Amino acid sequence: MQPPELLSTASPVFWYEMPELPEVETVANGVHDRVHGQTIERVWTSGKPQTFKSPEAEIAEALTGARIDRVRRVGKTIVVSLGGKRANSEFLVHLGMTGRLLVSAPAVEVPKHTHAILTLSGGNELRFVDARRFGRLSVRVSEEEAYGGPGIEPLTIGEEEFIALFRGRKTPIKAALLNQSLLHGVGNIYADESLFRAGIRPRKQAGRLTRKQLLKLREALKLVLAHAIELGGSSVSDYVDADGVRGFFQLEHRVYMRTGEPCLVCGSPIKKIVVGGRSTHYCAVCQN
Ligand SMILES: [Zn+2]
Numbered sequence: 001m002q003p004p005e006l007l008s009t010a011s012p013v014f015w016y017e018m019p020e021l022p023e024v025e026t027v028a029n030g031v032h033d034r035v036h037g038q039t040i041e042r043v044w045t046s047g048k049p050q051t052f053k054s055p056e057a058e059i060a061e062a063l064t065g066a067r068i069d070r071v072r073r074v075g076k077t078i079v080v081s082l083g084g085k086r087a088n089s090e091f092l093v094h095l096g097m098t099g100r101l102l103v104s105a106p107a108v109e110v111p112k113h114t115h116a117i118l119t120l121s122g123g124n125e126l127r128f129v130d131a132r133r134f135g136r137l138s139v140r141v142s143e144e145e146a147y148g149g150p151g152i153e154p155l156t157i158g159e160e161e162f163i164a165l166f167r168g169r170k171t172p173i174k175a176a177l178l179n180q181s182l183l184h185g186v187g188n189i190y191a192d193e194s195l196f197r198a199g200i201r202p203r204k205q206a207g208r209l210t211r212k213q214l215l216k217l218r219e220a221l222k223l224v225l226a227h228a229i230e231l232g233g234s235s236v237s238d239y240v241d242a243d244g245v246r247g248f249f250q251l252e253h254r255v256y257m258r259t260g261e262p263c264l265v266c267g268s269p270i271k272k273i274v275v276g277g278r279s280t281h282y283c284a285v286c287q288n
Pocket of ligand 1: 266268284285286287
């Protein structure tokens with residue numbers, strides 16, 4: 001889905017974009033701080049089939065009476081490690097496009113499109129709200145190993161590992177960055193922003209990038225992701241942190257959604273093309 005045109009880039013808060021690594025990390029940390037150590041006393045689910053990747057009865061059975069030991073991010077998935085009677089199980093929350101996790105007092109009105117409510121021993125409720133229903137809830141048994149996701153974590157990937165990921169790949173580097181089985185958690189915003197900072201054209205074949213370019217890209221990617229996490233995730237339309245407060249649009253996007261505006265480095269207008277079905281923004285002078 002293409003975002004609607006914005007009135008101004010100063011207030012880009014109303015378009016649909018998937019939450020990316022920094023937003024998911026912010027939500028996971030926010031939820032962890034508010035709920036870890038608490039026991040899930042009751043579980044209510046909405047019965048909407050798309051939302052539940054595991055059968056609802058299985059989710060309710062796994063969660064009821066379990067203690068929340070830890071909430072963390074793996075790729076773009078929020079992983080809730082369960083303890084107590086359900087040690088070795090994990091509750092996985094994927095926010096999809098518009099999913100939100102809210103920690104609310106029971107007295108706070110339940111928002112429209114709420115699909116799960118976990119009543120916690122501390123007195124609050126953990127609610128999953130998702131208007132467009134691309135989000136997914138599931139449970140898994142983690143006896144063997146904790147959930148690791150399909151790809152590699154971009155914040156901690158080593159130089160050689162990063163270079164090896166793209167070797168021989170004929171796809172454009174932008175598409176390779178979005179491929180969740182390579183690196184997980186990178187989406188449209190941070191792919192465009194890191195390619196700009198690394199000076200690499202989005203359509204450039206991944207396998208043709210030099211070692212030097214790939215190292216620069218790795219650095220740029222880590223930098224933009226870490227910066228966005230520090231700022232609490234840059235804002236997307238339905239991204240709301242664990243308190244229900246909108247994330248702040250603080251990361252200064254240099255190319256993303258700045259089509260036609262002057263490049264902040266060289267002044268030439270930012271271009272928009274489509275790569276791998278996604279709108280892609282770049283500077284034709286600074287990136288080659
Ligand atoms: Zn430029």
